[in-house]
Amino acid sequence: MTTSATAPVATALPPIGLGTWPLVGAEATKSVLSGIEAGYRLIDTAAIYGNEDAVGVALAQSGVPREDLFVTTKLRGNDQVSGDIRGALEQSLQRLGLEQLDMFMIHWPLPRIDRYVATFEAMRACRDAGLVRYVGVSNFLGHHLRRLVDETGEAPAVNQIQMDPSIARIPVRSANDELGVFTQSWSPLGRGDVLDDAVVGAISHRIGCTAAQVVLAWHIEQGVVPVARSANPARQAENLASLDVRLTAEDIEALNSLDRGESAARDVEAEEHF
Numbered sequence: 001m002t003t004s005a006t007a008p009v010a011t012a013l014p015p016i017g018l019g020t021w022p023l024v025g026a027e028a029t030k031s032v033l034s035g036i037e038a039g040y041r042l043i044d045t046a047a048i049y050g051n052e053d054a055v056g057v058a059l060a061q062s063g064v065p066r067e068d069l070f071v072t073t074k075l076r077g078n079d080q081v082s083g084d085i086r087g088a089l090e091q092s093l094q095r096l097g098l099e100q101l102d103m104f105m106i107h108w109p110l111p112r113i114d115r116y117v118a119t120f121e122a123m124r125a126c127r128d129a130g131l132v133r134y135v136g137v138s139n140f141l142g143h144h145l146r147r148l149v150d151e152t153g154e155a156p157a158v159n160q161i162q163m164d165p166s167i168a169r170i171p172v173r174s175a176n177d178e179l180g181v182f183t184q185s186w187s188p189l190g191r192g193d194v195l196d197d198a199v200v201g202a203i204s205h206r207i208g209c210t211a212a213q214v215v216l217a218w219h220i221e222q223g224v225v226p227v228a229r230s231a232n233p234a235r236q237a238e239n240l241a242s243l244d245v246r247l248t249a250e251d252i253e254a255l256n257s258l259d260r261g262e263s264a265a266r267d268v269e270a271e272e273h274f
């Protein structure tokens with residue numbers, strides 16, 4: 001059964017996602033199973049993670065109806081080079097054990113090879129063929145997004161970017177907002193680095209929640225869907241419970257002051273991610 005993308009992505013997307021990199025094999029299956037059991041419905045993988053098969057086992061074993069899950073995978077750079085986008089998608093679907101993907105993203109723009117416009121067009125054709133509900137991108141900067149819109153007449157549904165309070169990505173988020181592109185955040189906890197920050201600690205102490213919950217609430221309250229990874233069932237549940245944490249405008253402002261600017265983010269233009 002395939003579902004068409006009639007709903008705007010903002011209403012179809014669960015408010016928080018479960019990351020799967022760098023988990024593989026049985027560890028990835030176990031983590032996704034416990035995550036789904038805890039209540040996650042957005043599962044994030046990528047062809048290059050080498051875990052789509054392990055994620056697929058968990059999706060099948062979870063017992064949760066397919067239409068209640070939102071599964072994202074990402075096209076690897078090698079497939080942008082070969083140009084066989086539909087073939088790559090069909091292989092991802094096969095590994096995941098799915099007939100239709102919810103979100104298919106270009107993993108990195110890879111401007112050096114200059115294929116992302118043609119890749120986006122090919123992904124739209126996959127959507128028109130019913131193989132995928134939404135087409136998105138990851139790690140795109142404002143000028144990459146504007147070029148997609150100028151040359152194809154369509155903006156991607158989502159741009160998944162590196163983002164945490166210390167790398168707040170204001171310029172990219174402004175471009176996303178301007179073009180109607182929904183923002184998702186990867187490494188939303190800064191891979192744990194931002195959790196020891198004194199500002200985060202003071203807010204968590206005052207509210208009576210954990211540092212990770214403060215950081216995830218900062219994403220959520222700004223309308224961003226964080227894709228957080230934990231292989232630990234207790235921390236998976238803790239992160240999910242950040243949906244119930246309420247920050248004040250002053251808290252958000254204090255967390256915003258941690259931003260180190262764009263230079264602290266991965267250098268997208270130089271990225272060689274195949």
Ligand SMILES: NC(=O)c1ccc[n+]([C@@H]2O[C@H](COP(=O)([O-])OP(=O)(O)OC[C@H]3O[C@@H](n4cnc5c(N)ncnc54)[C@H](OP(=O)(O)O)[C@@H]3O)[C@@H](O)[C@H]2O)c1
Binds near residue numbers: 045186190213230
């Ligand atoms: N689009 C892209 O290019 C891209 C790039 C990188 C990542 N991603 C996606 O984004 C996901 C998340 O990013 P990430 O994995 O780099 O980093 P992250 O989610 O910011 O951080 C993960 C780390 O934080 C720890 N952690 C999680 N919850 C915690 C909690 N409540 N308290 C303390 N520590 C906690 C985890 O350890 P434990 O497992 O021990 O809890 C793990 O070491 C990835 O898994 C992947 O799916 C996408």
